[in-house]
Amino acid sequence: MAKQKKQPRPKAQTPKGFRDYMGAEVEERNAMLGQIAEVYRLYGFDPLETSAVETVEALGKFLPDVDRPNEGVFAWEEDGDWLALRYDLTAPLARVAAQYRNDLPSPYRRFAMGPVWRNEKPGPGRFRQFYQCDADTVGSASPAADAEICAMLADTLEAVGIERGDYIVRVNNRKVLNGVLECMGLEGEGTRDAVLRTIDKFDKVGEAGVRELLGKGRKDASGAFIEGVGLSAAQADPVVAFLTSKAASAEETFANLRVAVGESAVGAEGIAELEQIAGLLEAQGYGPDRIEVDPSVVRGLGYYTGPVFEAELTFEITDDKGRKQQFGSVAGGGRYDDLVKRFTGQAVPATGVSIGVDRLLAALRAKGRVGGGTDGPVIVTVMDRDRMAEYQAMVGQLRAAGIRAECYLGNPKNFGNQLKYADKRRSPLAVIQGGVEAERGVVQLKDLVLGAKLAEGLTREEWAEQPAQVEVPLERLVEEVRKMLDRTL
Amino acid sequence: MAKQKKQPRPKAQTPKGFRDYMGAEVEERNAMLGQIAEVYRLYGFDPLETSAVETVEALGKFLPDVDRPNEGVFAWEEDGDWLALRYDLTAPLARVAAQYRNDLPSPYRRFAMGPVWRNEKPGPGRFRQFYQCDADTVGSASPAADAEICAMLADTLEAVGIERGDYIVRVNNRKVLNGVLECMGLEGEGTRDAVLRTIDKFDKVGEAGVRELLGKGRKDASGAFIEGVGLSAAQADPVVAFLTSKAASAEETFANLRVAVGESAVGAEGIAELEQIAGLLEAQGYGPDRIEVDPSVVRGLGYYTGPVFEAELTFEITDDKGRKQQFGSVAGGGRYDDLVKRFTGQAVPATGVSIGVDRLLAALRAKGRVGGGTDGPVIVTVMDRDRMAEYQAMVGQLRAAGIRAECYLGNPKNFGNQLKYADKRRSPLAVIQGGVEAERGVVQLKDLVLGAKLAEGLTREEWAEQPAQVEVPLERLVEEVRKMLDRTL
Numbered sequence: 001m002a003k004q005k006k007q008p009r010p011k012a013q014t015p016k017g018f019r020d021y022m023g024a025e026v027e028e029r030n031a032m033l034g035q036i037a038e039v040y041r042l043y044g045f046d047p048l049e050t051s052a053v054e055t056v057e058a059l060g061k062f063l064p065d066v067d068r069p070n071e072g073v074f075a076w077e078e079d080g081d082w083l084a085l086r087y088d089l090t091a092p093l094a095r096v097a098a099q100y101r102n103d104l105p106s107p108y109r110r111f112a113m114g115p116v117w118r119n120e121k122p123g124p125g126r127f128r129q130f131y132q133c134d135a136d137t138v139g140s141a142s143p144a145a146d147a148e149i150c151a152m153l154a155d156t157l158e159a160v161g162i163e164r165g166d167y168i169v170r171v172n173n174r175k176v177l178n179g180v181l182e183c184m185g186l187e188g189e190g191t192r193d194a195v196l197r198t199i200d201k202f203d204k205v206g207e208a209g210v211r212e213l214l215g216k217g218r219k220d221a222s223g224a225f226i227e228g229v230g231l232s233a234a235q236a237d238p239v240v241a242f243l244t245s246k247a248a249s250a251e252e253t254f255a256n257l258r259v260a261v262g263e264s265a266v267g268a269e270g271i272a273e274l275e276q277i278a279g280l281l282e283a284q285g286y287g288p289d290r291i292e293v294d295p296s297v298v299r300g301l302g303y304y305t306g307p308v309f310e311a312e313l314t315f316e317i318t319d320d321k322g323r324k325q326q327f328g329s330v331a332g333g334g335r336y337d338d339l340v341k342r343f344t345g346q347a348v349p350a351t352g353v354s355i356g357v358d359r360l361l362a363a364l365r366a367k368g369r370v371g372g373g374t375d376g377p378v379i380v381t382v383m384d385r386d387r388m389a390e391y392q393a394m395v396g397q398l399r400a401a402g403i404r405a406e407c408y409l410g411n412p413k414n415f416g417n418q419l420k421y422a423d424k425r426r427s428p429l430a431v432i433q434g435g436v437e438a439e440r441g442v443v444q445l446k447d448l449v450l451g452a453k454l455a456e457g458l459t460r461e462e463w464a465e466q467p468a469q470v471e472v473p474l475e476r477l478v479e480e481v482r483k484m485l486d487r488t489l
Numbered sequence: 490m491a492k493q494k495k496q497p498r499p500k501a502q503t504p505k506g507f508r509d510y511m512g513a514e515v516e517e518r519n520a521m522l523g524q525i526a527e528v529y530r531l532y533g534f535d536p537l538e539t540s541a542v543e544t545v546e547a548l549g550k551f552l553p554d555v556d557r558p559n560e561g562v563f564a565w566e567e568d569g570d571w572l573a574l575r576y577d578l579t580a581p582l583a584r585v586a587a588q589y590r591n592d593l594p595s596p597y598r599r600f601a602m603g604p605v606w607r608n609e610k611p612g613p614g615r616f617r618q619f620y621q622c623d624a625d626t627v628g629s630a631s632p633a634a635d636a637e638i639c640a641m642l643a644d645t646l647e648a649v650g651i652e653r654g655d656y657i658v659r660v661n662n663r664k665v666l667n668g669v670l671e672c673m674g675l676e677g678e679g680t681r682d683a684v685l686r687t688i689d690k691f692d693k694v695g696e697a698g699v700r701e702l703l704g705k706g707r708k709d710a711s712g713a714f715i716e717g718v719g720l721s722a723a724q725a726d727p728v729v730a731f732l733t734s735k736a737a738s739a740e741e742t743f744a745n746l747r748v749a750v751g752e753s754a755v756g757a758e759g760i761a762e763l764e765q766i767a768g769l770l771e772a773q774g775y776g777p778d779r780i781e782v783d784p785s786v787v788r789g790l791g792y793y794t795g796p797v798f799e800a801e802l803t804f805e806i807t808d809d810k811g812r813k814q815q816f817g818s819v820a821g822g823g824r825y826d827d828l829v830k831r832f833t834g835q836a837v838p839a840t841g842v843s844i845g846v847d848r849l850l851a852a853l854r855a856k857g858r859v860g861g862g863t864d865g866p867v868i869v870t871v872m873d874r875d876r877m878a879e880y881q882a883m884v885g886q887l888r889a890a891g892i893r894a895e896c897y898l899g900n901p902k903n904f905g906n907q908l909k910y911a912d913k914r915r916s917p918l919a920v921i922q923g924g925v926e927a928e929r930g931v932v933q934l935k936d937l938v939l940g941a942k943l944a945e946g947l948t949r950e951e952w953a954e955q956p957a958q959v960e961v962p963l964e965r966l967v968e969e970v971r972k973m974l975d976r977t978l
Contacts, residue, residue: 013589044895076565098501377533406533
């Protein structure tokens with residue numbers, strides 16, 4: 001080891017906006033990702049794992065036209081090339097679809113799960129590294145591909161433990177809105193984006209709020225003034241009509257949409273696609289209790305070109321301040337026909353979905369669907385450090401029987417510390433064998449689930465008197481431990 | 490979508506030194522990591538997942554004393570702080586152990602699996618992002634902790650499919666070598682490191698080569714001259730004696746080591762620890778066919794302070810050029826008592842192991858333990874695009890029965906393309922239903938495993954004549970598909 005130089009000690013700190021995941025948090029997420037992967041596989045999607053690092057050029061959107069590209073990505077220069085951490089799983093997919101286009105099956109159906117990084121200001125519950133879990137079909141223009149993604153999303157939510165009735169997958173089509181704008185003579189890109197952003201706020205600000213935002217502007221709750229799009233009330237009417245066109249039945253909704261798009265060809269095309277999607281889903285038994293057409297769904301991302309969808313959890317949770325609120329969106333996606341074209345010049349139709357892993361996991365926790373079990377190891381305590389080999393032999397027997405177990409490896413002098421350790425590890429059971437027990441060929445088994453509240457500060461003698469402790473012959477160690485575990489778990 | 494500006498198209502390319510993993514590659518790795526995690530859990534280790542990004546300060550070793558820290562890590566400046574991608578899983582563990590020291594159980598036993606990044610010149614089979622899979626016990630000075638890691642390593646190798654006899658876990662202790670150097674009066678840090686590096690080459694250059702390297706130097710195979718450590722032949726003797734002290738039995742080896750360390754206290758301590766480790770392992774049935782003491786094991790990393798171990802696969806593989814060679818090392822580790830001290834000033838004893846995931850996976854592939862299965866989805870082909878809902882209904886039935894299936898979602902016009910697609914997906918079976926079959930309420934099931942060689946260029950009529958194709962009633966779709974899959978898989 002290098003000689004310690006006189007310099008200040010480094011700070012042991014997770015970088016700002018990042019966090020560590022431990023124990024059950026990791027296992028619960030992995031278990032959920034495993035369940036999702038199973039559904040994605042069942043649907044015929046194949047896994048893809050790209051590296052965390054991409055060229056800034058391939059990522060697009062964030063080109064290094066300034067000294068350092070710092071708009072939303074973590075980027076750095078490397079031998080003259082700009083590299084960056086991926087900010088989503090779609091940009092790498094577009095790169096892969098272009099790079100291997102001669103070898104990949106077409107359509108290329110892939111799923112991907114892994115962390116993505118955003119160089120954004122961190123906030124409460126808002127981290128700069130988080131998991132996404134995507135599935136996409138690249139190379140299919142068929143609305144059947146969009147319908148399938150919606151069906152899979154519903155199946156996935158149920159597979160991880162969200163019950164039917166607790167979620168809704170909502171489908172819309174950007175083309176319908178484009179038709180509405182076309183029919184109004186408002187096709188400019190800037191206006192369209194501004195209208196999209198406004199519609200996206202419908203959930204929060206309601207119809208009146210949207211009218212204000214489409215017009216002159218609006219004061220938000222904090223009193224700040226939000227600039228409006230600048231449409232007249234007459235111009236805003238068709239947008240609001242579109243936005244509120246959801247009716248009791250899909251048929252009525254489609255009739256309302258037809259009025260809203262007027263003579264627009266793109267609008268009619270969008271409605272036809274939506275009808276096809278709805279028809280396919282209906283035929284497969286995905287009724288409006290699970291998947292519905294809802295014209296108020298926009299999805300922020302600029303690159304969507306057709307159908308868009310999102311999954312919302314409809315049950316209420318209680319927030320930090322004790323207020324009840326809807327859980328909200330946990331997944332979204334849509335059709336983006338132009339992403340691969342960036343690389344190849346050829347349009348490649350693609351559609352897909354991304355699940356917000358952390359939000360979905362939070363929802364499952366809120367519903368009590370994950371977490372809470374005692375899953376720590378059985379702890380074989382050390383009464384006599386010269387008999388380490390015998391304690392290890394006990395551990396070996398337990399492990400050979402598939403029982404999670406370990407020998408206490410800290411300083412065994414203070415028996416209380418061993419029990420505190422078992423407590424911190426959420427251990428269900430401690431095995432204890434002192435010299436006297438060893439001579440008699442027995443061990444003590446202590447049920448820590450029952451004993452937990454009494455553990456602190458007890459001497460070994462007091463401990464032995466608790467009814468949760470039993471003495472068993474050493475040769476019956478495995479079966480007696482299993483019996484106790486079966487009782488307590 | 491933003492208007493396409495006239496600018497060169499971005500290159501669709503994985504950044505230099507990085508790669509993409511697809512399909513079976515991802516699944517095989519995940520399956521192996523799952524098996525490893527199961528053993529680690531069984532041994533009582535808990536998962537930890539830190540973020541990819543650390544402060545350069547916390548990572549250590551690569552402090553930003555130059556404008557950009559570019560020694561081996563990917564690093565960048567962020568609002569005045571230097572951040573970097575982790576280069577291993579041990580440095581983040583040391584940070585975590587220090588950061589949460591008041592809350593973590595002690596000992597803290599954690600495992601971690603995930604990618605790490607090295608800013609090194611890429612080469613064949615040498616990537617800048619790769620997986621590691623570590624388990625460590627932080628806060629235990631007991632040789633029982635080291636012994637346990639060795640036993641777990643052996644169990645892990647067997648769990649993933651390396652048979653007993655195809656691997657050996659070798660154990661040594663840095664303190665013994667330090668004792669040898671102390672006994673020679675060569676305790677200087679520079680000399681010690683140079684001797685360590687030389688010993689590490691024993692496998693490649695043999696005893697004579699080591700003698701040259703300890704002395705004046707040596708010409709390597711390419712003719713380049715490697716500067717020697719500069720010891721006299723007499724000074725080199727004890728080092729070589731140490732290095733070759735492995736004997737037929739552990740007892741003899743220990744006797745040889747005792748001679749090599751002479752009067753050195755640290756050397757005697759190292760031997761005592763090794764004896765304790767060997768004794769514990771022996772008592773648990775891990776004989777020298779699985780784990781042996783071998784004084785030639787050094788492990789390059791400077792931070793090891795006591796026992797070191799490595800797992801080597803002992804079978805031969807045939808390399809690219811048809812030459813047979815030993816597979817070599819797939820895992821290594823040791824005791825490092827000073828890493829947490831960097832942060833806290835207090836020494837915290839720690840020991841652990843890291844498995845080279847990609848090398849181990851390559852070994853399993855070489856042994857035919859993973860890969861090779863047909864696991865593509867059943868493809869329901871599209872003969873008539875107006876009956877998409879019916880095809881999707883078939884897919885739905887198959888999926889509901891747990892059979893991986895999908896409907897062909899590309900342009901269905903060219904039936905040959907559908908079969909080529911099924912082929913690329915390694916699909917075991919295609920379902921075919923044209924208008925005539927639909928009227929008769931039947932489907933054709935085509936066994937693609939048998940039919941694969943004939944598939945290219947066949948018309949549908951020729952295809953139907955192959956014996957691998959059967960016609961079954963639609964209502965028996967699921968059971969007939971399952972029957973055919975059971976036959977072919």
